[in-house]
Amino acid sequence: AQTVTQSQPEMSVQEAETVTLSCTYDTSENNYYLFWYKQPPSRQMILVIRQEAYKQQNATENRFSVNFQKAAKSFSLKISDSQLGDTAMYFCAFMKQEGGTALIFGKGTTLSVSS
Amino acid sequence: DTAVSQTPKYLVTQMGNDKSIKCEQNLGHDTMYWYKQDSKKFLKIMFSYNNKELIINETVPNRFSPKSPDKAHLNLHINSLELGDSAVYFCASSQLDNSGNTIYFGEGSWLTVV
Numbered sequence: 342a343q344t345v346t347q348s349q350p351e352m353s354v355q356e357a358e359t360v361t362l363s364c365t366y367d368t369s370e371n372n373y374y375l376f377w378y379k380q381p382p383s384r385q386m387i388l389v390i391r392q393e394a395y396k397q398q399n400a401t402e403n404r405f406s407v408n409f410q411k412a413a414k415s416f417s418l419k420i421s422d423s424q425l426g427d428t429a430m431y432f433c434a435f436m437k438q439e440g441g442t443a444l445i446f447g448k449g450t451t452l453s454v455s456s
Numbered sequence: 457d458t459a460v461s462q463t464p465k466y467l468v469t470q471m472g473n474d475k476s477i478k479c480e481q482n483l484g485h486d487t488m489y490w491y492k493q494d495s496k497k498f499l500k501i502m503f504s505y506n507n508k509e510l511i512i513n514e515t516v517p518n519r520f521s522p523k524s525p526d527k528a529h530l531n532l533h534i535n536s537l538e539l540g541d542s543a544v545y546f547c548a549s550s551q552l553d554n555s556g557n558t559i560y561f562g563e564g565s566w567l568t569v570v
Contacts, residue, residue, distance in 0.1 A: 374557055384493075384544055386561035430497060436557060443489060443501040443512055444548075444559050 343368045345435050347447035354423045354454055361408075362418045362450050364433030370394075372438035375409065375416045380449070381429040389431070392416065394438070420452075428454045459483050460562040462547045468568045469537060476533045477565045479547030487511075488530035489559065490522060491546040499546070505530055537569045 344367045354360040366375070377389040392400045392409050399407050404421045420427055433447040460481045469475050481488060489512075490502040504512035505524040519535040534541060547562040 376558075378561075380497075384564045384566075386546060386548075386564075388558060388560070391558060432499065436559070438557065439552070442557075443504055444491075444499075445501075446499040449497055 343370070343435050343437070343445045345433055345445050345447035347433050347450050349450045350448070351451045352453070354420075354452070356423055356425060356454060356456050358423050359419060359421045360423055360452065362420075362431055362433075362452065364416045364418070364447055366414050366416065366433070366435050368414070368435065368437075370437050374436045374438060375407075376434040376436070376444065377405070377407070377418045378432045378434060378446075379427075379429045380432065386432075390418065423454045425454050425456060428452060460547055460549055460560050462545075462562040462565045464565060465563060466566050466568075468570060471537055471539060471569055473537050474533070474535045475537060475567070476531055477545055477547075477567070478529070478531045479562060480529050481547075481549040481560075482528065483549055483551070483560065484528075485549035485551040485560075486527055487550045487552075488524065488527070489546075489548040489550070490530065490532050491548060491561075493544040493546060493564070495543070503530075503532075534567075539569050542567055542569045 346365045373394045375392045379387045390402045406419045408417045430449045432449045434444040462479045487506045489504045503522040508524045521533045524530045544564045548559045550559040
């Protein structure tokens with residue numbers, strides 16, 4: 342069975358600074374996807390970034406980038422130039438590369454960005 | 457147009473009642489899901505349907521019954537509601553294609569059982 346671990350329940354950062362959220366996972370699969378989702382107080386689940394396990398290049402989306410270490414089963418999210426609107430809960434998630442499989446979520450990290 | 461829409465968004469009901477949450481997706485996806493987010497914000501898969509066929513059925517009380525009339529709809533019916541059923545229920549959909557597999561979520565249905 343796959344598991345996802347987020348070891349930081351809460352993080353805080355000042356505006357314009359950089360913060361890194363940690364995520365590790367456990368799987369025996371070789372092909373899979375990894376995701377970071379953002380959940381603001383509205384509870385909407387917003388996809389931040391996605392990484393295919395077969396790609397060595399780390400995914401980036403504007404101010405968001407990941408450090409994907411497949412051998413170490415690590416998938417951290419870096420947020421650069423943090424903004425107040427980044428305040429939210431962030432979930433790391435794993436999915437096998439098969440149709441119809443479900444996302445397995447970590448317990449989340451609450452990020453607070455202050456001015 | 458909302459890609460994955462759920463109704464109702466908010467639902468307050470008494471213990472013992474039966475209630476349904478409806479979900480529709482207009483993305484043309486083959487797979488739909490129900491997730492439950494509890495008071496500690498932990499997200500857990502409940503059910504998954506692929507082309508109207510149940511493919512994932514996690515350990516969920518049989519008071520919860522999903523129904524998929526077609527691949528664009530997945531409804532969740534809950535019988536004999538209990539206090540512990542209070543949660544946010546998310547519907548989601550996905551499609552495995554050449555660009556990969558990404559799950560898109562609805563806005564959630566906040567269920568409060570009193």
